Amino acid sequence: MEETMSTKEAILSRLRSNTRETYDMPSLKALHAITYPDPVEEFKTKAQTVGGARLLEAKKGDDLNALICQIYSDAGIIASNLPGVEAQLNPDTVAQAQDLETADVGVIQGHIGVAENACVWIPQTMKERAVCFASQRLVILLSKENIVNNMHEAYARIEQSDEYFCDYKFGTFISGPSKTADIEGALVYGAQAARAVTIVLF
């Protein structure tokens, strides 16, 4: 432990003595980031083009389980801890994260949608977040009311309220299915994580 302290102190003192002139933090107020006449429409377009996700519009009160069946009719094992979702696996109660690898479809709740790039903020609200990644396919629920223009607005929300970093110490923006272009630049969906994503807009 003592040695760790000395490394830390040595690094910090080198940094202090090697700092010559200093620069002020710029004000971000002057940065006028892009906004859209209709952020929901922009989000819908971007989710399908940029994200490569499917998009489904639902009405409040629609039967969620019927919707999931309709989206992925061949789904075997569904994993979710959302109230009202009929699931065979619950990420709150599985013995270990590995168990979620068998999930065909994970159903999770998005809290913010970003119009400029189709990112959806998913705070960890389940014990094992592997449901967001290891499931073969994902259904992300999102309310239209929670769509913002750009990442500045999204991070401002996350910064200002605890509700966007809820129960666990993790959150992620997901914009669509896992993808790669590592083999000769050819775009392929379904790299390591979910190979398909459907966003259900309420």
Next chain:
Amino acid sequence: MSTQHSKAAAAYLRDEAVVTRHDQTFFAVRQKRDRMAQALPEWEQLRETADQIKRHTATHLAQYLEQFEANATRNGVHVHWAADAAEYNSIVYDILRSHDVKKVVKSKSMLTEECHLNSSLEAKGIEVVETDLGERILQMMQLAPSHIVMPALHVHREDIGDCFRSKIADYDEIAKGYAAISPEPHDENDPTFLTYVARMHLRRQFMEAGAGMTGANFGVAATGDVVVCTNEGNADMSTSIPRLHIVSMGIEKLIPDLSSLAVFQRLLARCGTGQETTVYTSQFRGPRPGGEMHIILVDNGRSEILGNPEHWQTLKCMRCGACMNTCPVYRRSAGYSYTYFIPGPIGINLGMLRNPKTYSDNVSACSLCCSCDNVCPVRVDLSSQVYRWRQQLDSLGRADEMKKFMSGGMSLLFNHPLFYKLALRLSPLVNWLPSSLLNSRFNPWASGHKMMKFPKKSFHELWKKL
């Protein structure tokens, strides 16, 4: 006498088809980046802000590091400090050993490359599995990365297919599984099929591993968060299945707060790969339930760079790769022609900062076209830095051979028609350079005479138009 880079580049240039493909692949990424830039009216303002935030953070780094450590510790994270590669490697090993870990899954990190972590762990009997598809391909083929973001784009599908068939034990079983979900006949080297093979192979690794390692694209001082961006989701698979998460973070990756994070998140993928965003932008604030999270803050020369008045701005770099994609020399000589493990404009400079005697060959790999400066999201003064290194070659005892090489540059151009055509196409850009740069005694093309003005259209271009 020529430099290592020029010799390697000349050898590379012999296969025109390979060169052209490499060039076009990366130029296409550069063009995608341009479309991203044009789509945002605030683009230049965003770059300027990013530059200013990085300047500010780099010159207040000690205070931000202390703040970061305090917040991360409060969040339940174990924070370690490593002065150099050896200390870093031994911290990682100690953590893994204390958890009796035999296999580690790892997402891409240039820092671990810089510190030679994999070989250090493997020597001690710990299996390291790269999980980024490109990195995994290279690891199985025992090749080094040729680019920092798209590390295996130079490898051809046939070779990847051969490698998978010979090295992945359950290849046949996986291929059968693919036939069940995709019954149409397919080429055995089809990228979709090969990606599926890798997916199934890697999924097994995630299940078996005792720890997940990631780099950090950003560390947020105000919250203690670490942010990791990937398209494949491999960093998330690596950290949501094994319970132990080790983050390796260069101390320059720090940014002040979440408002700053928005600026950098918006720039990173747009600049690096020409995408609006990476698929995953994951924010780690602490360990998983029942898990453990460690962050190792690595110096390894960075605190010294801060004191270098001519090169401290390399600390602003966020490793997006844009400068490589645009660099005409990189595109036409490829990663392995450079002697430092990071190639291209930023690699020339980082190599010189690592060890100027060892890596000075790379400073010749630049036509001073300034394109890198114009695409860098944090406005690192890349080409001016390369120029300054050339000025300093005298004191390294490398100037004479380098000057001879650079004078020999013209014969290199005339002997290699591809280089020649490229240089001609770029020559109008030279008009933009300040004359102090052009007429220096270290520009052998300028020695003894003023630099000529290049016409806006080169003769070749005009001739083709007729």
